[in-house]
Amino acid sequence: MNRILAIVRKELVDAARDRRTVLVSLFSAVAGGPIMLVLLFNFMATQADRARDITLPVAGREHAPALMSFLEREEVKLTEAPTDYEARIRRGDLDVAVVVDGQFEHDLEQGRPGTVRLVFDRSRDRGRPIVDQVQNLLRAYNRTAGAQRLILRGVTPSVANPLNVEDVDLSTPQQSGALLLFLVGFYAMFAGMIGSMAPALDTSAGERERQSLEPLLMTPARPLEIALGKWLAVSIFAALVVGCTLLLFYLTLSFAPLPPVGLPFLFGGHEVGRLAVVLLPLVLLFPALLLYLAARGRTVKEAQANVSAIMFVIAFVPAASVFLQWREPAWIAAVPIAGQFTLMKLALRGEALPALQVAGSYLAPVVITVLALAGVTRLLSRESVLSGR
Amino acid sequence: MIGVEDIAKRFGKQGEVRAVDGVSFTAPDGEITGLLGPNGAGKTTLLRVLATLIVPDAGSAAMDGLDVVSERFAVRERVGVLSDARGLYPRLTARENVAYFGALHGLRGAALDARVESLLDTLGLRALADRRTQGFSQGERMKVAIARALVHDPPNILLDEPTNGLDIMSVRALREQLRGLRAAGKCLLFSSHVMQEVAALCDRIVILAHGRVVAHGTAAELVARTGAPTLEEAFVSLLGSAEGVA
Numbered sequence: 001m002n003r004i005l006a007i008v009r010k011e012l013v014d015a016a017r018d019r020r021t022v023l024v025s026l027f028s029a030v031a032g033g034p035i036m037l038v039l040l041f042n043f044m045a046t047q048a049d050r051a052r053d054i055t056l057p058v059a060g061r062e063h064a065p066a067l068m069s070f071l072e073r074e075e076v077k078l079t080e081a082p083t084d085y086e087a088r089i090r091r092g093d094l095d096v097a098v099v100v101d102g103q104f105e106h107d108l109e110q111g112r113p114g115t116v117r118l119v120f121d122r123s124r125d126r127g128r129p130i131v132d133q134v135q136n137l138l139r140a141y142n143r144t145a146g147a148q149r150l151i152l153r154g155v156t157p158s159v160a161n162p163l164n165v166e167d168v169d170l171s172t173p174q175q176s177g178a179l180l181l182f183l184v185g186f187y188a189m190f191a192g193m194i195g196s197m198a199p200a201l202d203t204s205a206g207e208r209e210r211q212s213l214e215p216l217l218m219t220p221a222r223p224l225e226i227a228l229g230k231w232l233a234v235s236i237f238a239a240l241v242v243g244c245t246l247l248l249f250y251l252t253l254s255f256a257p258l259p260p261v262g263l264p265f266l267f268g269g270h271e272v273g274r275l276a277v278v279l280l281p282l283v284l285l286f287p288a289l290l291l292y293l294a295a296r297g298r299t300v301k302e303a304q305a306n307v308s309a310i311m312f313v314i315a316f317v318p319a320a321s322v323f324l325q326w327r328e329p330a331w332i333a334a335v336p337i338a339g340q341f342t343l344m345k346l347a348l349r350g351e352a353l354p355a356l357q358v359a360g361s362y363l364a365p366v367v368i369t370v371l372a373l374a375g376v377t378r379l380l381s382r383e384s385v386l387s388g389r
Numbered sequence: 390m391i392g393v394e395d396i397a398k399r400f401g402k403q404g405e406v407r408a409v410d411g412v413s414f415t416a417p418d419g420e421i422t423g424l425l426g427p428n429g430a431g432k433t434t435l436l437r438v439l440a441t442l443i444v445p446d447a448g449s450a451a452m453d454g455l456d457v458v459s460e461r462f463a464v465r466e467r468v469g470v471l472s473d474a475r476g477l478y479p480r481l482t483a484r485e486n487v488a489y490f491g492a493l494h495g496l497r498g499a500a501l502d503a504r505v506e507s508l509l510d511t512l513g514l515r516a517l518a519d520r521r522t523q524g525f526s527q528g529e530r531m532k533v534a535i536a537r538a539l540v541h542d543p544p545n546i547l548l549d550e551p552t553n554g555l556d557i558m559s560v561r562a563l564r565e566q567l568r569g570l571r572a573a574g575k576c577l578l579f580s581s582h583v584m585q586e587v588a589a590l591c592d593r594i595v596i597l598a599h600g601r602v603v604a605h606g607t608a609a610e611l612v613a614r615t616g617a618p619t620l621e622e623a624f625v626s627l628l629g630s631a632e633g634v635a
Contacts, residue, residue, distance in 0.1 A: 006492035010481070017480040017521075211476030215537065218440050218472070219493040220465045383443045386474075 003221050003373070006179070007229025011203055015237050021198035025237075028194050033187030034252040042178060054130055057081035060100035067100070070141050074230065076134075089119055094119040095127030096134055171297045184267070185344040188245055188275055189337070193283050193314050195241025197307060200290035204376075205303035206382045214386055225379035227373050234287035242279055246272050267348065274347035277358065278340050281365035283337060286310075288372035295379045317341065333357045336364050390576050391416040391545055393441060395448035397600075398434050402581055404446070410433040410450070410600035416578045416593075418544070420573050423591030424580040428626065431600035432580040433473055437579070440470045452545050466494065469543035471551050475534040477504050479523040483514055486522060487536045494541035508536040512566065528559035535566065545576045552586055584624050596627055603627050 015021055059081040061068050068078060081097045088094040097119045101107070104114035116138060120131045147157035207213045215225065251266045290307055297303030317337045333339040339361040343353060379385055390611035409431040424432050435444045436564050439450055441461035450457045452464045477486050481630040484505060491501045509518050512532045517525070522533060531551070538546070548567075552560045567590060571577060581587050587594055588608060595605040604611055604627045608620050617623040 002495070002497065003493055006489065010478075010485075010489045010492075013485070014478060014480050018484035033561075210479070212478060213476075214442065214472050214474040215470070215476070215490070215534075217442060218465060218468075218470050219490060220462050220495065221493045223460070386442065 003225050004229045004232070007221070007226060008233045009068060011199070011230055011233030012236060015199040015202065015233065018198070018202065021202065024198060025191075025195050025241045026244075028190075030191065030241065030248055033184070033245055034248050035251055036183055036187070037249070039178070053077070054133055055079060056134060057085060057094065057097045058100065059085065059097065059347050060102060060104070063100045063102055063104040064116070066145075067116070067141055070144070071137060074137055076137065076139075086119065089121050092124055092126075095124070095130045098134065098138075103148070120313055184249060184348060185341055188242060188249070188279060188344065189282060189314065189340065191242045191245035192279060192286050193311065196234050196238035196283075196287040196290055197311075198277070199237050200287055200295045201300055201303050201307065203230045203234065204291050204294040205297050205300045208298070208385075217380065217385070223377045226380055227376040230375055231288050231291055233377070234291065236282055238287055239283045242283055243276070246275055271347055271350070272354055275344060277353065278343040278347060278361070281362045281369075282336070282340055285365040285369050285372075287375070288369040291371040292375045292379075295376055295385075313337070334360045334364055336361075336368065339364075390418050390559060391422075391450070391452055391578055393435070393439070393448070393450045396435065396438055396445045396450055396456070397447040398431075398438060398443065398445050400525075407554075407600050409438070409445070412597070412600070412602050413448075414595045414602060414605055416576055418576045419571060419574045420592040421567060421577040421579055421590055423587035423594045424578065425582070425584060425587045425594055425596060425624070426580075426597035426603075427582055430582075430597040432582075432597060433549055434600075435597070436472070436547050436578070436580055439547055440468065440472065441465055445544075466541065467543055468545045468547060469538040469541065471534055471538045471548045473549045475530065477522040477525070477533055477537075480521055482521055482553050483525075483529075483533045483536075484509065484518045486533055487540055490537045491540040501518065504540060504542070505536075508539060511569075512536050513562070527554045528556060528562075531555060531559060539570075543575075546578070548577065548579045550581055551579065552581065552583070560574070560586075574593060584621055588620050598622065598628055 053075075055077045056071065057079050058068070061078060061080070071078060081099070082088060082094075085094060085097040085099075089097060097117060099117040101115035101117070104116070107114045118131070118134060119139065120127055142159075143157075146160065150157045150160060207216065217223075221229075250267060250269075250272050259356060289310060293306040293310065294303035297306050332342055339357075343357065344359055346353060391587040392415050396409055396412045397407070400408055412431070412435060414422075424435065426432055427502045434443070438445050439452065439457060441457050441464050444458055453467055455464050455467065457464050478489070481489065487508060488501060491505060496504060501589050509515050512535060513534060514529075514532050517529060517533075522530065525533070533549075551563060555563065567577060567579070571592075579587070579591060591608075593605065593607050594611060596603045596611075604614065606614065611623045611627070612618075612620055615626045617626055
């Protein structure tokens with residue numbers, strides 16, 4: 001036990017003095033998340049602004065004076081569309097343009113619907129709120145004008161509207177909210193990974209590369225003690241990085257001058273605590289896994305190659321769950337990373353964590369941690385550990 | 390005291406490389422025993438067996454009567470090794486490097502501090518004690534590595550080519566250290582491929598070639614046995630016959 005503590009202490013001092021490790025952890029994980037958060041908030045704010053004040057380029061305004069004055073009453077600023085509006089929309093300089101057919105007035109007089117073309121590029125997300133807005137306005141005009149005609153003929157307009165569709169959006173500020181949720185969860189997890197990577201590499205493959213492994217193995221310290229000591233040290237380091245990341249998220253969301261877009265989730269003391277509970281098994285799992293993979297590499301370089309494989313998994317699993325918009329099956333809670341991600345989403349929605357699900361999410365990481373540590377111990381007990389084969 | 394009996398160790402997929410092939414000798418306390426042999430003679434492998442890092446394929450070795458395989462953790466408490474690999478932790482100071490190994494050997498508190506301080510003094514590391522070992526010279530690194538190997542005051546000391554890469558002043562200082570340890574009654578086993586090193590320091594010499602003991606005895610005995618005028622001539626004639634050169 002004393003030997004394990006001696007190893008933990010030495011490894012922590014060693015990692016803390018490695019200025020590069022500390023800086024990398026601070027910048028990529030701790031500061032990276034909040035910076036992304038601020039950027040995203042600003043993006044959401046501009047999206048909201050764009051939807052609010054619409055400037056609409058129109059070609060052929062003179063053909064539909066009634067429609068134009070309706071739009072102006074709805075506070076849309078009308079401008080003359082440039083002649084090359086199609087090219088501009090394609091290039092992304094313009095979000096949308098309205099083209100009034102030359103026959104518009106004539107068609108109406110003949111009792112036929114007049115044609116208005118809404119020109120936009122569906123592949124551009126940026127313009128979507130404006131396009132939606134304009135579409136809604138045009139539909140509104142259609143309804144109003146149609147209703148007036150029915151009334152003139154002594155028919156109540158509801159006859160023509162058998163369906164009344166009301167939007168009830170449960171995801172609150174929808175897409176951008178989901179993105180924020182994803183971002184916070186991802187960065188918290190990422191912090192655990194980044195926080196443990198450099199110290200894990202340094203203490204395993206680095207120890208061998210610096211030729212200090214052989215003297216270490218000649219001490220009475222048992223391979224298991226060495227494995228446990230190094231694992232605990234890396235875990236503590238990872239926990240510190242995750243803790244700092246969560247704290248900085250909390251401070252950013254509570255005190256930073258963010259544009260008022262309305263937070264799609266809660267992030268108070270309770271949520272920070274719940275996230276810590278969810279992330280704990282990963283903070284134990286990542287270091288064990290990294291130590292094992294790194295110990296299998298002969299040099300730090302080989303170890304890095306081994307380690308980047310899990311890096312990919314960690315980045316890929318949550319991203320896949322965002323893009324595959326499936327309803328998550330119950331067993332997903334037991335899968336490391338995916339399970340934590342699901343629970344983090346619950347926590348951020350302000351819901352209490354189901355104890356059974358939390359316990360389920362601990363199971364696989366604990367088993368893998370034990371296996372990985374047994375693997376490290378076995379590697380350290382082998383004669384070939386010195387040559388790295 | 391170190392006793393080696395018929396140790397053999399092979400490497401390679403089919404065990405085709407006979408690194409050590411039936412070596413026996415005894416290294417008594419209070420003496421420096423030299424393992425002399427050309428590169429590839431099996432010196433490092435033999436020392437690694439004694440340091441409990443590798444398990445021999447055949448034969449046995451004992452340190453103060455403790456078996457290096459079955460009682461290896463007890464052996465580790467009774468042996469200090471300055472191995473081929475003498476990497477230090479570059480971000481730790483000289484004192485921290487030594488103290489860490491002391492703690493791994495079970496030393497604690499005041500006893501650990503006192504032991505580390507006395508080693509820093511005897512090895513002349515006082516001025517460097519609180520500097521990180523990052524920028525240390527070869528000689529300075531060597532001193533820290535020796536302090537680390539001796540931190541638990543082991544009765545048996547193994548040194549693998551300790552003078553490699555050292556300048557003449559460091560070599561002389563090292564010799565003084567080793568003579569001091571001999572005077573304290575330690576059992577020292579010293580490997581080298583440099584005949585002069587061994588001649589200058591060792592009480593008895595074990596000459597290895599191709600993993601076998603070619604000859605052993607004191608310098609005078611070896612000279613007498615070969616009839617050569619100097620130890621160097623004796624060494625060459627002994628090795629010459631082993632290498633199959635006339």
